Amino acid sequence: MMRTPHGAPIIGIAGWKKSGKTTLTVRLIEEFTRRGLKVASLKHAHHAFQIDDQETDSARHRRAGARQVAVVSAKRWALISELDGAPEPDFHEVIAALDPCDLVIVEGYKSAPIYKIEARRRASITQTPLAIDDPLVIAIAADHEVDHVGLPVFTLDDIPGLADFLDARLGPLRPARVRRAAVRDEEHL
Numbered sequence: 001m002m003r004t005p006h007g008a009p010i011i012g013i014a015g016w017k018k019s020g021k022t023t024l025t026v027r028l029i030e031e032f033t034r035r036g037l038k039v040a041s042l043k044h045a046h047h048a049f050q051i052d053d054q055e056t057d058s059a060r061h062r063r064a065g066a067r068q069v070a071v072v073s074a075k076r077w078a079l080i081s082e083l084d085g086a087p088e089p090d091f092h093e094v095i096a097a098l099d100p101c102d103l104v105i106v107e108g109y110k111s112a113p114i115y116k117i118e119a120r121r122r123a124s125i126t127q128t129p130l131a132i133d134d135p136l137v138i139a140i141a142a143d144h145e146v147d148h149v150g151l152p153v154f155t156l157d158d159i160p161g162l163a164d165f166l167d168a169r170l171g172p173l174r175p176a177r178v179r180r181a182a183v184r185d186e187e188h189l
Contacts, residue, residue, distance in 0.1 A: 001170060002114045006100040008040070009170040014110045014137070015119035016126035020156050024119050024141055025107040031163045036175045037102040042094060044108030051078060102175055110134075115170070117141055117162065139165060 002010050013025045025041065032039050052059045052071070061069045062082060069080045089097075091112045098104060106114060110130065118130045120142040131137040131149055139152040141162060146153045154162045167173045 004098060004101070004104055005096050008101050008104055009173070010095065010104040010106060010114045011166055011170060012106040012109060012112055012114045012116035012136075013119055014108070014116045014130055014134075015121075016124045016128070016130075018121060019119040019124040020121045020141070020143065021107050021119045024117070024156060025105055027159045028105055028163060028166075031159050032103055032105075032173070035163070035173075037173055038100075038175065040098045040101040040104045042098070042104060042106045042109070044106075046108075051080060100176065103170075103173055117166075119156065120144070120146065121156070138169060 004010065013021050013028070015021045025043075029039050029041060052062075058069045058071045058080065062080065067082050067084065071078050071080070091109055095104065106112065110116075113136065115136050115138045116130075116134065118134075118137045118140045120129070120140060122144050129140075129149070131140060131151060137151065139154060139162070140146050140149060141154045141156050141158070143156050152165060154165070
């Protein structure tokens with residue numbers, strides 16, 4: 001199982017366009033956050049994206065030639081880096097840049113060398129199963145019957161069940177403060 005440099009397990013949510021990846025990812029983030037975990041997420045976009053519009057000060061800084069722009073407020077901060085023709089950072093570089101957390105949920109990155117939950121919906125653009133060719137798919141979440149796959153199958157709405165499965169498979173998933181306390185307790189035995 002792949003982990004971050006800080007030791008957090010990484011799970012991917014993979015599937016074709018319109019397979020329910022984003023909804024599944026959001027609902028799992030909500031569930032694990034409700035359970036007290038500090039969750040980081042990574043979303044791969046296959047298109048250019050804009051996190052500031054053309055009228056913000058940070059957009060003006062970028063247009064003026066700044067290669068990196070940090071936008072900071074009391075509630076959040078973002079670092080925008082222009083690639084200027086350089087290659088997209090690879091998966092491992094992005095994972096290494098994340099702050100310490102208890103779990104990383106990755107949306108997209110179908111070919112990343114991480115365990116994945118395959119999202120399947122009848123409305124998906126492509127119906128070709130990923131699990132057939134990817135041994136890192138450890139379960140399937142679908143909105144329809146899935147037969148003969150040899151993997152655990154969950155409905156897309158069974159978020160608690162899927163979270164329990166991931167807790168057992170990747171964990172136990174506990175907040176870092178709980179893990180540190182358990183280690184201290186074991187050291188005193």
